[in-house]
Amino acid sequence: MAFRRITLTAVLAASLASLAALALGSESAASRPPQGPASFLVSGRGWGHGVGLSQWGAYGYARQGVPFNQILAHYYQGTTLGPAPLSRVRVLLVPGQARVTVSSEAPFRVRDSLGATFELTAGPHQFGPGLRFRVNGRQQQQQLTGPLTFLPGTAPLRLDRAYRGQFVASASGGQVRVVNHIGLEPYLFGVVPGEMPFYWVPEALKAQAVAARTYALAVRKSGSDFDLYPDVRSQVYGGISGERVSTSAAVQATAGQVVLYRGRIATTYFFSTSGGRTATVNDVWPGSGRIPYLVSVEDPYDSLSPHHAWGPFSVQSQRLARALQVPGRLLDVRLAIGPSGRVRTVTAIGTGGQKTVSGSDVRQALGLRSTWFRISLLALTAPSAPATFNTPLTLTGVARGLAAVTLEFRPLGGSWRASGSARAAEDGAVSIVVRPREPGDYRLISRSARSEAVRVAVAPYVRFYSLPDSTTLRGYARPVLPNAAVAIQRLEGATWRNVAQTTVEENGDFQAQVALIPGDYRARVLPGRGFVPGVTPVLRVGPA
Incomplete structure (x- = not known):
């Protein structure tokens, strides 16, 4: 019998072309919301609003031998010290009780x-x-x-x-109200140790005493029967039980001195930790307007603080979505950052639209230490088609705000193990090539963050050998899957029809007897064991 002319045509993976197309255009793929479920990681710097005197920074300056008046002049630019205009204050202790x-x-x-x-x-x-x-x-x-x-x-x-x-x-x-009428200096005896550790060096305590004295006068309520609250609405006031010898000495050493800007009482905001730079007031509170002495300054000794830098920690996407009030499932977040590093606004992108909220609102909703925070994003995109056994597969994802990531793999029913690593591109795009040898799950990890796992299906690598004659088709499947079912199929119109059945042998080969006529043929292996069906490239049989 005469042999018919036979050719093999390789079928290229359409998914690779699709991925290449996504990378084209004026906007990078990583700058758009990730296609897969995203995990979010929050890190930041400092503790407090960041405006005015950084207490840990002042402590650092004092340890360097800088006197209190120079410390104050650094954090409140362009100010001088002068006498307090009054000597008594009224503190609301009981707003109303039966x-x-x-x-x-x-x-x-x-x-x-x-x-x-x-x-x-x-x-x-x-x-x-x-x-x-x-x-x-x-x-x-x-x-x-x-x-x-x-x-x-x-x-x-x-x-x-x-x-x-x-x-x-x-x-x-029907209620009783109690107000404490007290001298300004005795009031400060009970305030300063509640705002700064009493065991800190004297010049830091003196700077705090002057800042607290000035702030008390700057925020006094007018037109009321009291001037100040005993808590963070004004300053924490602990009474006699809160007093300490060291802080009382700092109050006495600076008695009557306040911070002035062009002869007027300055609003001497203070806070715990700057993270390395204080904030300009309207960078944190946009409606406050420009206040010349509350501008961003370097804070070189703030690094002493245990809160100088914090995180990262993971935030569940559902919790972040609630905090951002985003419509639908949260896909991505974008931060608008001010000149001093604080977040002004956060724009959340959800399946139902976008929502922009202030950095302060996000800080409060998530319980963050400051508005100097960053939200990193980690996501892995599931491939659009099954992988082929031991054939290169490019997995793509986003690791925005994360320099290095590790790819982990978990076989079906198994445990996670490292499978590769990569550094994110400038826009956060990540690309890692793997050669899957079994089906399972992949995920990206970076520090404590883990992306959602994506399932990668794997098909066996199936090929025909060259034909020994016109009635036998021989081929092989990898991995070796003994007894896996093999269907020899011929294309009839738009449908593949079975023309022969066989199984994979112990060595991974298969063969079937087929009466070949002109047309297109393929072998389809049904492997089971977690693998998806695999097929050979099309075998075209021409006329004799």
Whole structure:
């Protein structure tokens, strides 16, 4: 029998052409939202808003021998020191309670609004909005005309703790309100140790004392019966129990000195840690306008802080999506960064659209230490078609904000192991070539971040041998999969029809008897064991 003319035509993988097409155009592939599920990693620098005096930076300057006045001049550019315009403040201790207990370890007095003064015994005195007390040694309670001023004797007055100065109590709406009237310097005795560690070097404590004194005067409430809150709304005020010898000495050493800008009280913001550079005020609070002395400055000694740099840590995409209020599933995030490194806005890209929120809102929602943060993105794109056994496959992904990544592989039912590594391109694009020998999952990792795993299906590598005669087709499949089913198929119109059946032998070969007629043929191996079917390139049989 005469042999027919036979040719083999290789079929190129369409997925490679598709990937090449994606890389073309004016916008890089990595600058667009990743195609696969993304993992997010957050890292940052500093702790606090970043405006004004960096406490850790001031500590570092003080350790270098820089005096407090020069420390203040560095963080509040163009300012000078001058005298405080007042010497007393009013601190709101109880905004409103049904009943209040004022006590002292020594006898004390109370003065009503008419100027009459009454004696109170040592110990607790509880009262409500009726302002009724046992006074002057009498057992029967007497109603006093408010507001009332409590005057200490030889021991300080107490509420939940002891305070210097006097208490002024008033009643309104069935509630009692208590305000601490106190000298500015004694007030600072209870403030400075709550804002800066008392064991720090003296020049740092002095700088903090002046900043706290100035800030108290700058943020005083006007038109109210009190000037300051006892917490972070103004400054943390711990009363006598919070005082320390070292911080009280710093207050006394700088008594009456405040920071001035062109003769006016400066708003001396301060915070824990800058991360290496402080922030310009309108970089953090855009609505504040320009304040010449609150500008970004280098903070070289801030590196002493344990919060100088922090992270990275992973954030689940669902949590980040809630924080960013993005419509649909979160795909990507883009940061708008100000000149001092702080994030002004974050734009979230979701399947349902985009949403832009402020960096401050993201900081609050995620509980971050500052707005000097970065959100890195890690994603691996699943290939569009099965891989072929031991044939190069290019896996692509995005590692934006991450210099180096590792590719890990996990066979079906197995454990993760390293499979390659790569450095991200400038735009974050990652490309790693693998030669899959079994089906399984791949993922990218960088530090503590891990991308979502993508499943890569693998088909056996199947080829025909050259024909021994016109009635036998021989071929092989790799890996060797004994007893795997093989279908010999001929193309009829647009459909592949089975014309013979066989199985893979122990050595990986197969053969089938086929009455060959002109047309296109292929072998299709059904391997099982987690592999997907594989086919040979088309075998074209021509006329004799």
